[in-house]
Amino acid sequence: MIRIVQLGLGPLGQKVASYALQREGVKIVGAVDLDTEKIGRDVGELCSGKPNGIKISKTLTEALEDEKADVAVVTTVSSLEKVEPQVKELVEAHLPIVSTCEELSFPWKTQPKIAKRIDEVCKSNGVACVGTGVNPGFLMDYLPSVLSSVCQDVQTVHVSRVQDASVRRIPFQQKIGAGLTEEGFKEKANNGTLRHVGLTESIHLIAHALNWELDQVEETLEPVRASKKITSGYTDIDKENPRGVEQIGKGFIDGDEKITLHFRAAVGEEESYDEIEIEGTPSFSSRISGGINGDIATSAITVNTVAAILKAEPGLRTMLDIPVPACFSTA
Amino acid sequence: MIRIVQLGLGPLGQKVASYALQREGVKIVGAVDLDTEKIGRDVGELCSGKPNGIKISKTLTEALEDEKADVAVVTTVSSLEKVEPQVKELVEAHLPIVSTCEELSFPWKTQPKIAKRIDEVCKSNGVACVGTGVNPGFLMDYLPSVLSSVCQDVQTVHVSRVQDASVRRIPFQQKIGAGLTEEGFKEKANNGTLRHVGLTESIHLIAHALNWELDQVEETLEPVRASKKITSGYTDIDKENPRGVEQIGKGFIDGDEKITLHFRAAVGEEESYDEIEIEGTPSFSSRISGGINGDIATSAITVNTVAAILKAEPGLRTMLDIPVPACFSTA
Numbered sequence: 263m264i265r266i267v268q269l270g271l272g273p274l275g276q277k278v279a280s281y282a283l284q285r286e287g288v289k290i291v292g293a294v295d296l297d298t299e300k301i302g303r304d305v306g307e308l309c310s311g312k313p314n315g316i317k318i319s320k321t322l323t324e325a326l327e328d329e330k331a332d333v334a335v336v337t338t339v340s341s342l343e344k345v346e347p348q349v350k351e352l353v354e355a356h357l358p359i360v361s362t363c364e365e366l367s368f369p370w371k372t373q374p375k376i377a378k379r380i381d382e383v384c385k386s387n388g389v390a391c392v393g394t395g396v397n398p399g400f401l402m403d404y405l406p407s408v409l410s411s412v413c414q415d416v417q418t419v420h421v422s423r424v425q426d427a428s429v430r431r432i433p434f435q436q437k438i439g440a441g442l443t444e445e446g447f448k449e450k451a452n453n454g455t456l457r458h459v460g461l462t463e464s465i466h467l468i469a470h471a472l473n474w475e476l477d478q479v480e481e482t483l484e485p486v487r488a489s490k491k492i493t494s495g496y497t498d499i500d501k502e503n504p505r506g507v508e509q510i511g512k513g514f515i516d517g518d519e520k521i522t523l524h525f526r527a528a529v530g531e532e533e534s535y536d537e538i539e540i541e542g543t544p545s546f547s548s549r550i551s552g553g554i555n556g557d558i559a560t561s562a563i564t565v566n567t568v569a570a571i572l573k574a575e576p577g578l579r580t581m582l583d584i585p586v587p588a589c590f591s592t593a
Numbered sequence: 594m595i596r597i598v599q600l601g602l603g604p605l606g607q608k609v610a611s612y613a614l615q616r617e618g619v620k621i622v623g624a625v626d627l628d629t630e631k632i633g634r635d636v637g638e639l640c641s642g643k644p645n646g647i648k649i650s651k652t653l654t655e656a657l658e659d660e661k662a663d664v665a666v667v668t669t670v671s672s673l674e675k676v677e678p679q680v681k682e683l684v685e686a687h688l689p690i691v692s693t694c695e696e697l698s699f700p701w702k703t704q705p706k707i708a709k710r711i712d713e714v715c716k717s718n719g720v721a722c723v724g725t726g727v728n729p730g731f732l733m734d735y736l737p738s739v740l741s742s743v744c745q746d747v748q749t750v751h752v753s754r755v756q757d758a759s760v761r762r763i764p765f766q767q768k769i770g771a772g773l774t775e776e777g778f779k780e781k782a783n784n785g786t787l788r789h790v791g792l793t794e795s796i797h798l799i800a801h802a803l804n805w806e807l808d809q810v811e812e813t814l815e816p817v818r819a820s821k822k823i824t825s826g827y828t829d830i831d832k833e834n835p836r837g838v839e840q841i842g843k844g845f846i847d848g849d850e851k852i853t854l855h856f857r858a859a860v861g862e863e864e865s866y867d868e869i870e871i872e873g874t875p876s877f878s879s880r881i882s883g884g885i886n887g888d889i890a891t892s893a894i895t896v897n898t899v900a901a902i903l904k905a906e907p908g909l910r911t912m913l914d915i916p917v918p919a920c921f922s923t924a
Contacts, residue, residue, distance in 0.1 A: 285745075413897075547882070589746065
């Protein structure tokens with residue numbers, strides 16, 4: 263039985279907790295959130311409608327006053343800078359960490375100083391820490407790296423994650439800018455609230471797996487525009503208006519585009535799919551038609567990684583160097 | 594620079610060596626084979642037509658008389674019993690091992706005593722050993738386990754590897770029984786020369802990844818019969834005669850078929866593909882249309898795993914608990 267303390271009970275944290283509560287083999291023994299409306303509530307009741315006797319605390323110290331945890335699940339922020347003090351506190355309490363913090367998935371190139379500090383504090387306390395999730399953490403970085411294992415050489419890696427948002431929750435449709443005007447989209451794009459975080463980290467993880475030294479990494483974000491009026495989403499979208507977002511990340515060596523990540527989520531997209539194309543020896547393409555639901559997958563891989571991180575070597579790890587966090591639920 | 598000593602220079606061993614010779618970052622410093630026609634020959638010349646100054650030796654001791662190796666690649670036998678003394682000798686020389694021995698990929702359930710002995714000798718000598726390859730080792734076991742990482746629960750796993758042998762080498766077409774009579778097929782099936790080794794090991798690896806306790810594992814082997822005369826292979830095949838082989842492996846819990854592995858290689862197969870279907874939360878299917886060429890992939894993953902095994906913990910490891918052996922060739 264692995265005892266979990268969970269930090270962060272926003273929508274994703276609640277879903278992760280609800281998954282952990284469903285599982286055999288793991289147990290939530292503590293929960294922390296800063297939201298005064300959540301503090302004091304039963305975490306089981308909040309996340310799955312069924313009380314589990316564990317109250318949400320304001321601080322880690324309070325949460326672990328009467329309970330001992332084996333591992334911390336951190337679903338608080340996307341920013342490495344913001345997650346650093348949380349990681350430090352947990353690690354100094356000798357708790358290994360699994361986090362959905364996107365920038366933690368591969369911070370070695372983007373924020374090497376913070377990465378090094380986190381690595382050192384993990385090592386000196388003898389625990390491992392990893393950033394995971396479906397994306398970054400799996401579909402656009404770990405899985406392509408795994409697939410490259412059967413290659414004698416790799417020339418290029420091209421990953422597409424395309425999602426029809428019509429079938430997704432309204433907040434998701436809003437998040438990707440569907441139904442906004444051109445100006446509204448630009449505003450959200452500029453203040454960063456539209457952006458899927460992690461594309462650059464995914465590029466760096468793939469490059470690391472393939473032993474590539476990229477000399478240029480770039481990321482673009484554009485609206486996907488409706489070619490005709492769309493009525494399949496939560497709100498009608500006029501012709502030419504944004505129906506979603508497209509982000510493209512590219513990694514180059516000597517001017518050659520070696521890694522291309524194509525993320526597109528829009529209302530009225532014809533087909534959802536996840537596709538990985540490797541050009542090399544051999545060349546092949548692997549496709550998941552229909553795609554993988556992001557909310558389910560991120561929550562599931564986070565819980566699955568709780569078991570894997572306990573077997574990982576101390577330090578700031580990546581998905582590449584921890585045991586396979588396969589689904590360990592009992593049949 | 595990782596220095597490799599290679600044991601076994603049959604067709605697969607030669608291809609693995611040729612791949613290692615092409616790579617930056619690895620170097621063959623010794624080679625061993627029992628074939629008197631090969632002993633004394635230059636391994637580079639034999640495997641890639643370009644001498645590398647390393648002569649093939651009869652024994653490990655001779656091979657490493659003047660050279661120091663970091664890791665051994667073993668491409669000798671499929672049987673765990675037969676590989677055990679080879680593993681023991683290498684491990685006692687403190688060499689980590691990557692082997693294509695199919696039964697080594699997951700011997701814990703099928704041959705637990707030998708597995709335990711190998712694990713112990715590895716641990717007491719502080720080195721790691723792993724069995725890998727495309728199948729077993731990747732397509733029908735490791736990759737489905739990796740894919741399950743995004744699942745909250747898994748109900749069933751179904752893997753199909755279907756190959757049109759028309760485009761493959763003549764020895765491959767012969768190996769799968771294409772062009773034999775019904776009687777000839779039965780004879781080869783009975784003496785075991787037709788059989789793809791590893792299906793049972795793959796089932797056990799998946800079950801281990803998913804934390805499942807199977808109570809029954811079975812394997813069948815049948816000819817694939819021509820529904821009409823076939824002329825696309827190395828030899829004409831009459832209607833009703835074998836055009837290839839189909840092996841099905843199944844793993845059960847309480848009478849429920851939880852894992853199904855479907856391996857089919859035949860001349861005149863309409864389509865080659867590798868497909869993994871997971872039924873669970875979420876359910877999805879991942880498909881590589883055209884499939885993965887087995888010779889290339891097994892040779893490549895063996896070389897890739899050479900780097901991963903050096904970072905693995907001592908003991909008899911599986912693909913599940915070593916770092917991702919991504920393709921480390923430089924771009």
